[in-house]
Amino acid sequence: GENVEQxxxxxxxxxxxSAVIKCTYSDSASNYFPWYKQELxxxxxxxxxxxxxxxxxxxxxxxxxxNKTAKHFSLHxxxxxxxxxxxxxxxxxxxxxSYIPTFGRGTSLIVHP
Amino acid sequence: DSxxxxxxxxxxxxxxxxxTLRCSPRSGDLSVYWYQQSLDQGLQFLIQYYNGxxxxxxxxLERFSAQQFPDLHSELNLSSLELGDSALYFCASSxxxxxxxxxxxxxxTRLTVT
Numbered sequence: 636g637e638n639v640e641q642x643x644x645x646x647x648x649x650x651x652x653s654a655v656i657k658c659t660y661s662d663s664a665s666n667y668f669p670w671y672k673q674e675l676x677x678x679x680x681x682x683x684x685x686x687x688x689x690x691x692x693x694x695x696x697x698x699x700x701x702n703k704t705a706k707h708f709s710l711h712x713x714x715x716x717x718x719x720x721x722x723x724x725x726x727x728x729x730x731x732x733s734y735i736p737t738f739g740r741g742t743s744l745i746v747h748p
Numbered sequence: 749d750s751x752x753x754x755x756x757x758x759x760x761x762x763x764x765x766x767x768t769l770r771c772s773p774r775s776g777d778l779s780v781y782w783y784q785q786s787l788d789q790g791l792q793f794l795i796q797y798y799n800g801x802x803x804x805x806x807x808x809l810e811r812f813s814a815q816q817f818p819d820l821h822s823e824l825n826l827s828s829l830e831l832g833d834s835a836l837y838f839c840a841s842s843x844x845x846x847x848x849x850x851x852x853x854x855x856x857t858r859l860t861v862t
Contacts, residue, residue, distance in 0.1 A: 659752040667847040677855075678838060678855055678856060679749065679853050681850050684847075724791055727839075732803075732845055732846045733803055733846065734804075734842075734845060734846050734847045734851070735804050736793050737793070738790055738791040738793075740790045741791070
């Protein structure tokens with residue numbers, strides 16, 4: 636089955652810095668890669684996703700890149716703010732009619748004011 | 749508020765017992781997903797339903813079962829509970845199955861097995 640590795644497990648940055656979280660996946664058939672943000676004690680929320688036919692996607696301060704050949708994808712957050720502090724999860728799925736995600740173990744992002 | 753509701757919020761029970769977790773999807777959503785989040789295993793997909801039918805299975809133990817009822821609410825039944833079943837259980841819903849429509853997560857049910 637699919638295996639998703641996520642690094643780092645903890646990331647501490649100063650407000651205004653950029654943050655990068657990296658994930659690798661094992662199943663070359665995976666073609667949908669969402670990222671979730673989970674604040675302490677809250678539910679996961681989808682923040683951005685990318686499909687295998689796209690190499691990069693941006694949404695304001697958040698961007699995701701995908702390298703299908705190397706089977707890795709990354710989340711980039713620019714101009715970090717304290718409210719970006721949360722646990723971020725990547726996931727990989729074959730997509731289609733049955734969305735069956737495999738998640739990374741999560742990255743705890745801490746943004747210091 | 750995502751519009752997905754889960755009850756109860758917290759549940760404390762003993763090993764060997766059986767519990768039922770309930771989920772009501774957002775209005776109009778036909779698909780329901782169940783996830784388990786624990787310190788040991790992280791976030792794991794358990795099972796998916798669409799309009800009352802099981803659509804996909806993930807890492808769901810045989811001691812666990814689920815169903816989706818005609819009114820589209822779903823229940824996750826956990827039996828012969830073990831300490832390792834202590835976790836946060838999330839339900840999510842989407843319009844239809846698949847990755848074309850965003851999943852909205854409920855607030856979760858925290859299960860503690862003592």
